[in-house]
Amino acid sequence: MPxxxxxxAPEPAPSSAQGRSLRRRGQRTQHRLLDAGLSVLAEHGxxxxxxxxxxxxxxxxxxxxxLYFANKEDLFRSLAVRCAEDMAGLAASLEFVDPGPEGRxxxxxxxxxxxAVHRGYSVIIRSWIENQVGDxxxxxxxxxxxxxxxxxxxxxxxxxxxxxxHDAELRAAALLAMIERFAYVVVSRGLELDEAALDTIATVxxxxxxxxDPPVADPPxxxxxxxxxxx
Amino acid sequence: MPxxxxxxAPEPAPSSAQGRSLRRRGQRTQHRLLDAGLSVLAEHGxxxxxxxxxxxxxxxxxxxxxLYFANKEDLFRSLAVRCAEDMAGLAASLEFVDPGPEGRxxxxxxxxxxxAVHRGYSVIIRSWIENQVGDxxxxxxxxxxxxxxxxxxxxxxxxxxxxxxHDAELRAAALLAMIERFAYVVVSRGLELDEAALDTIATVxxxxxxxxDPPVADPPxxxxxxxxxxx
Amino acid sequence: MPxxxxxxAPEPAPSSAQGRSLRRRGQRTQHRLLDAGLSVLAEHGxxxxxxxxxxxxxxxxxxxxxLYFANKEDLFRSLAVRCAEDMAGLAASLEFVDPGPEGRxxxxxxxxxxxAVHRGYSVIIRSWIENQVGDxxxxxxxxxxxxxxxxxxxxxxxxxxxxxxHDAELRAAALLAMIERFAYVVVSRGLELDEAALDTIATVxxxxxxxxDPPVADPPxxxxxxxxxxx
Amino acid sequence: MPxxxxxxAPEPAPSSAQGRSLRRRGQRTQHRLLDAGLSVLAEHGxxxxxxxxxxxxxxxxxxxxxLYFANKEDLFRSLAVRCAEDMAGLAASLEFVDPGPEGRxxxxxxxxxxxAVHRGYSVIIRSWIENQVGDxxxxxxxxxxxxxxxxxxxxxxxxxxxxxxHDAELRAAALLAMIERFAYVVVSRGLELDEAALDTIATVxxxxxxxxDPPVADPPxxxxxxxxxxx
DNA sequence: GATGAATGAGATTTCATTCAT
DNA sequence: TATGAATGAAATCTCATTCAT
Numbered sequence: 016m017p018x019x020x021x022x023x024a025p026e027p028a029p030s031s032a033q034g035r036s037l038r039r040r041g042q043r044t045q046h047r048l049l050d051a052g053l054s055v056l057a058e059h060g061x062x063x064x065x066x067x068x069x070x071x072x073x074x075x076x077x078x079x080x081x082l083y084f085a086n087k088e089d090l091f092r093s094l095a096v097r098c099a100e101d102m103a104g105l106a107a108s109l110e111f112v113d114p115g116p117e118g119r120x121x122x123x124x125x126x127x128x129x130x131a132v133h134r135g136y137s138v139i140i141r142s143w144i145e146n147q148v149g150d151x152x153x154x155x156x157x158x159x160x161x162x163x164x165x166x167x168x169x170x171x172x173x174x175x176x177x178x179x180x181h182d183a184e185l186r187a188a189a190l191l192a193m194i195e196r197f198a199y200v201v202v203s204r205g206l207e208l209d210e211a212a213l214d215t216i217a218t219v220x221x222x223x224x225x226x227x228d229p230p231v232a233d234p235p236x237x238x239x240x241x242x243x244x245x246x
Numbered sequence: 247m248p249x250x251x252x253x254x255a256p257e258p259a260p261s262s263a264q265g266r267s268l269r270r271r272g273q274r275t276q277h278r279l280l281d282a283g284l285s286v287l288a289e290h291g292x293x294x295x296x297x298x299x300x301x302x303x304x305x306x307x308x309x310x311x312x313l314y315f316a317n318k319e320d321l322f323r324s325l326a327v328r329c330a331e332d333m334a335g336l337a338a339s340l341e342f343v344d345p346g347p348e349g350r351x352x353x354x355x356x357x358x359x360x361x362a363v364h365r366g367y368s369v370i371i372r373s374w375i376e377n378q379v380g381d382x383x384x385x386x387x388x389x390x391x392x393x394x395x396x397x398x399x400x401x402x403x404x405x406x407x408x409x410x411x412h413d414a415e416l417r418a419a420a421l422l423a424m425i426e427r428f429a430y431v432v433v434s435r436g437l438e439l440d441e442a443a444l445d446t447i448a449t450v451x452x453x454x455x456x457x458x459d460p461p462v463a464d465p466p467x468x469x470x471x472x473x474x475x476x477x
Numbered sequence: 478m479p480x481x482x483x484x485x486a487p488e489p490a491p492s493s494a495q496g497r498s499l500r501r502r503g504q505r506t507q508h509r510l511l512d513a514g515l516s517v518l519a520e521h522g523x524x525x526x527x528x529x530x531x532x533x534x535x536x537x538x539x540x541x542x543x544l545y546f547a548n549k550e551d552l553f554r555s556l557a558v559r560c561a562e563d564m565a566g567l568a569a570s571l572e573f574v575d576p577g578p579e580g581r582x583x584x585x586x587x588x589x590x591x592x593a594v595h596r597g598y599s600v601i602i603r604s605w606i607e608n609q610v611g612d613x614x615x616x617x618x619x620x621x622x623x624x625x626x627x628x629x630x631x632x633x634x635x636x637x638x639x640x641x642x643h644d645a646e647l648r649a650a651a652l653l654a655m656i657e658r659f660a661y662v663v664v665s666r667g668l669e670l671d672e673a674a675l676d677t678i679a680t681v682x683x684x685x686x687x688x689x690d691p692p693v694a695d696p697p698x699x700x701x702x703x704x705x706x707x708x
Numbered sequence: 709m710p711x712x713x714x715x716x717a718p719e720p721a722p723s724s725a726q727g728r729s730l731r732r733r734g735q736r737t738q739h740r741l742l743d744a745g746l747s748v749l750a751e752h753g754x755x756x757x758x759x760x761x762x763x764x765x766x767x768x769x770x771x772x773x774x775l776y777f778a779n780k781e782d783l784f785r786s787l788a789v790r791c792a793e794d795m796a797g798l799a800a801s802l803e804f805v806d807p808g809p810e811g812r813x814x815x816x817x818x819x820x821x822x823x824a825v826h827r828g829y830s831v832i833i834r835s836w837i838e839n840q841v842g843d844x845x846x847x848x849x850x851x852x853x854x855x856x857x858x859x860x861x862x863x864x865x866x867x868x869x870x871x872x873x874h875d876a877e878l879r880a881a882a883l884l885a886m887i888e889r890f891a892y893v894v895v896s897r898g899l900e901l902d903e904a905a906l907d908t909i910a911t912v913x914x915x916x917x918x919x920x921d922p923p924v925a926d927p928p929x930x931x932x933x934x935x936x937x938x939x
Numbered sequence: 940g941a942t943g944a945a946t947g948a949g950a951t952t953t954c955a956t957t958c959a960t
Numbered sequence: 961t962a963t964g965a966a967t968g969a970a971a972t973c974t975c976a977t978t979c980a981t
Contacts, residue, residue: 041961060376062293066955076963081956141376145291145434185446192431193424200423203377215416223454271981272944297972307946312973503940522838524755528976538942543977603838607753608896647908654893655886662885665839677878685916733960734965759951769967774952 045083047073049097052090056138061091092153095143098136099160105132106163112171112225122225123217126194130208133198141199165191175225190224276314278304280328283321287369292322292379323384326374329367330391336363337394343402343456353456354448357425361439364429372430396422406456421455507545509535511559514552518600523553523610554615557605560598561622567594568625574633574687584687585679588656592670595660603661627653637687652686738776740766742790745783749831754784754841785846788836791829792853798825799856805864805918815918816910819887823901826891834892858884868918883917 051073055064066087070080084090109125112118133140143157168187173180197216201208282304286295297318301311315321340356343349364371373379374388399418404411428447432439513535517526528549532542546552571587574580595602604610605619630649635642659678663670744766748757759780763773777783802818805811826833835841836850861880866873890909894901 044961060293062291065953077956077965078958078963079961082961087955144431145372182446185443186450188431189424189428189447189450192427193420196423196427197420200375200419203375212416215413216420219417219420219454222457223450226453269943275944296970298970308973309946309948309975310944312975313944317973506940522755524753527974539977540943540979541941544940549976606893606896607834644908647905648912650893651886651890651909651912654889655882658885658889659882662837662881665837674878677875678882681879681882681916684919685912688915731964737965758949760949770952771954771967771969772965774954775965779952 041083044073044075044079048075048080048083048090049093053094053135053138056091056094056142060138061142088150088153091139091142092150092156094136095139095153095156098132098139099156101132101136102160103163105129106160106167109164109167109171112175112221114175114225114227118175118225119217119221122221123213126217126220127213129194130198130201130213133195134202137199137202140195144195161191172224176227186224190220194220272314275304275306275310279306279311279314279321280324284325284366284369287322287325287373291369292373319379319381319384322370322373322379323381323387325367326370326384326387329363329370330387332363332367333391334394336360337391337398340395340398340402343406343452345406345456345458349406349456350448350452353452354444357448357451358444360425361429361432361444364426365433368430368433371426375426392422403455407458417455421451425451503545506535506537506541510537510542510545510552511555515556515597515600518553518556518604522600523604550610550612550615553601553604553610554612554618556598557601557615557618560594560601561618563594563598564622565625567591568622568629571626571629571633574637574683576637576688580637580687581679581683584683585675588679588682589675591656592660592663592675595657596664599661599664602657606657623653634686638689648686652682656682734776737766737768737772741768741773741776741783742786746787746828746831749784749787749835753831754835781841781843781846784832784835784841785843785849787829788832788846788849791825791832792849794825794829795853796856798822799853799860802857802860802864805868805914807868807918807920811868811918812910812914815914816906819910819913820906822887823891823894823906826888827895830892830895833888837888854884865917869920879917883913887913 048069051069052064055068055072059065059068064087066077066080069090070077073080080090084093105125105128108128110121112121140157143154143161165184165187168190169180169183172183172186172190176183194216200206279300282300283295286299286303290296290299295318297308297311300321301308304311311321315324336356336359339359341352343352371388374385374392377385379385396415396418399421400414403414403417403421407414425447431437510531513531514526517530517534521527521530526549528539528542531552532539535542542552546555567587567590570590572583574583602619605616605623608616610616627646627649630652631645634645634648634652638645656678662668741762744762745757748761748765752758752761757780759770759773762783763770766773773783777786798818798821801821803814805814833850836847836854839847841847858877858880861883862876865876865879865883869876887909893899
């Protein structure tokens with residue numbers, strides 16, 4: 016059985032020129048497979064993605080795939096690592112969000128980055144959120160990535176509206192839900208997110224999630240008038 | 247080939263008690279299959295859901311499944327129809343959202359309904375959005391259902407902030423994205439959405455999406471500081 | 478298990494009027510099933526014929542089918558019996574075929590009958606010949622029916638060309654093959670066999686199979702110039 | 709879905725010996741499957757033939773079958789193409805049939821070839837004639853093959869008995885019916901067609917179908933004495 | 940007599956993975 | 961390194977037959 020070397024630490028560089036050229040070729044192949052994997056996953060989703068599709072797009076043989084990845088899930092994991100790194104950078108890059116106009120600009124800029132990451136990795140992110148792959152380690156990778164972003168959001172919201180820690184957590188979750196889903200919809204429909212749209216989103220987010228509470232009147236009890244969801 | 251009777255208009259109830267009892271048994275079985283389908287789909291998602299799982303949950307034989315549904319997709323379609331009906335009701339039930347406190351309550355109540363529908367049909371909705379099933383008609387069913395809700399939201403947002411029609415559409419999309427995704431996260435993690443959480447969401451939505459614009463300062467150009475998404 | 482009464486001797490007539498009416502109804506149902514079976518078999522052939530098709534054509538339920546026939550093969554057997562009777566009559570009706578013009582007329586008349594039988598039972602006959610049904614008894618039924626006809630043909634050919642018994646047998650086989658297949662083609666294409674066509678066939682058969690040998694010249698050895706049928 | 713390579717034009721032979729040997733293995737397998745298919749079909753007929761049987765005979769796995777053929781029908785189609793080619797050759801090889809003794813020899817030789825083709829492809833031919841497979845293209849393939857032979861026969865018969873074009877067509881159909889069916893019977897019973905038998909058939913065909921008309925007496929009207937074929 | 944719902948054995952097809960070259 | 965043929969477990973679907981009413 017050819018031992019899959021996927022995701023292993025790089026082997027020591029061989030001395031011969033021939034060996035080095037092979038190595039380079041191998042890297043190119045692996046790269047082709049990763050890119051092919053991303054595009055196939057994007058098109059079909061994890062379950063409907065076939066190894067067959069990946070190798071066809073990458074223009075390599077079936078056997079070659081298993082030279083670089085232990086299995087389908089392993090390819091997915093490799094992509095997920097790439098994605099998690101970018102997500103961590105994203106989390107680290109969110110600075111203080113001022114309740115005033117500058118805060119809106121800070122948000123605007125950060126949101127632009129967020130959407131850019133999504134554009135590349137929407138499938139991965141989708142799969143994380145929906146837990147489609149039955150792999151503990153992979154799920155943890157995703158949780159951690161999202162956890163970092165959530166934490167950053169909680170901090171910034173808490174800074175902007177001090178004294179409502181628990182509420183801040185809920186808001187952070189809702190905010191992440193919104194922008195993540197919104198990004199997905201934009202990507203999946205092939206839409207272009209222009210400057211004006213980014214402005215609007217930034218405004219909504221800024222005012223909805225970061226603004227201080229106004230004085231509220233007495234709220235009457237909420238009563239649902241509809242009954243849904245048959246047993 | 248035994249013609250699948252799925253998705254047909256219900257046949258007229260026969261007059262004799264004996265005939266009706268036979269019919270009834272069939273209906274019960276079909277119902278059991280639909281419910282089983284919903285729960286299996288919820289657990290595994292469309293692609294990973296096995297007909298085998300469905301019939302085991304419904305406690306019927308394999309053959310029986312194909313007595314009521316032409317195939318897996320057909321079961322899915324039936325569930326989708328049920329869901330689309332509830333979604334249409336949801337869209338129709340959204341009334342005028344006042345910019346003041348009453349508007350917040352209107353939203354709160356409607357959001358409670360929205361989340362209730364999601365609790366039942368999260369899988370269906372997810373599949374619609376992600377277009378997992380390669381079926382045109384099914385996709386259209388979903389688009390129409392979501393279109394109705396979006397339209398309702400656009401109308402209400404436009405009423406609340408007249409003169410920004412295009413902006414209203416973007417806001418409606420973002421709002422739907424948020425609550426849809428938020429509902430999904432809540433359902434998929436088995437969380438309970440309590441009154442306080444509902445309050446917060448309603449507040450965020452009300453202020454972020456329905457409030458009038460405050461005077462804005464000069465916005466400096468947004469510049470992304472990060473580069474994501476390798477080619 | 479409801480004992481199938483198919484192909485059994487008729488039970489004693491019940492005394493009550495009610496019982497008699499039921500009996501009549503039963504016969505009608507059985508008849509409907511037989512006819513439906515014939516038409517379904519004609520359309521699809523034995524293997525592709527579904528019990529489902531038969532009961533739909535006969536407008537009875539699945540259960541009812543098994544009230545009258547033990548299984549699919551049993552229905553087929555019943556039809557085969559009907560057919561074998563007609564075939565026997567056919568065999569018995571072939572009289573002396575004169576080498577002269579009257580013989581041609583005798584043949585013509587008999588061929589008309591032969592084609593008529595085929596029109597009704599082509600499927601059955603086809604199945605016999607091709608031995609499609611894995612049932613010994615059924616096959617024997619067919620062999621016997623065909624044997625009778627072959628025997629009659631052999632006798633008549635032998636009468637017409639005495640002293641070539643073995644040759645007569647071969648001729649009989651070829652003749653039967655021809656008219657049987659010809660009948661099939663006519664039936665399966667929905668063609669009408671008119672008087673002129675019948676004339677031609679009668680002529681060909683008369684001259685080809687029943688005429689006395691003319692003096693033959695020296696026959697050179699037959700050498701095939703083609704090679705067919707790859708290993 | 710792995711694209712079935714069945715029925716494609718043969719790929720250009722690769723230059724390296726290594727590459728060719730790989731190709732060779734695949735070709736051998738495909739060949740084994742075709743041969744297995746032919747024998748299984750011959751034994752059971754199209755509908756009763758199981759892919760399972762084919763792969764067992766070919767000694768390959770289930771999956772391998774679908775590597776070479778899209779499905780059962782596709783295997784059948786491939787065989788049919790092979791058969792149609794041989795049939796076309798057969799049609800082209802029928803030369804002028806003299807009304808005298810040489811004509812009989814021409815026929816004899818051609819019939820030997822005809823029977824040889826049948827020996828190999830009886831199942832295919834049977835299915836064509838009986839239209840067992842619900843595939844338009846396949847049926848057309850068969851019609852064309854048979855059409856060619858019929859046309860050749862019509863030409864030869866018309867040459868031998870000029871001035872009866874319409875009659876020639878009927879005769880050609882009857883002749884083809886006879887020899888086709890006769891061949892089937894011979895093959896299906898495992899009989900050997902010896903020289904004497906071939907002589908007899910050639911004689912019958914020659915005299916029955918190609919000889920000039922003798923003077924005929926007045927034919928009395930043909931009246932059927934039997935009534936067959938219950939409604 | 941008749942119905943129609945239910946069954947389950949068996950057939951077809953898919954696809955991730957292995958292996959010889 | 962790379963290939964492509966082969967595998968087989970698992971999934972989907974069919975249909976003759978049985979059974980409760």
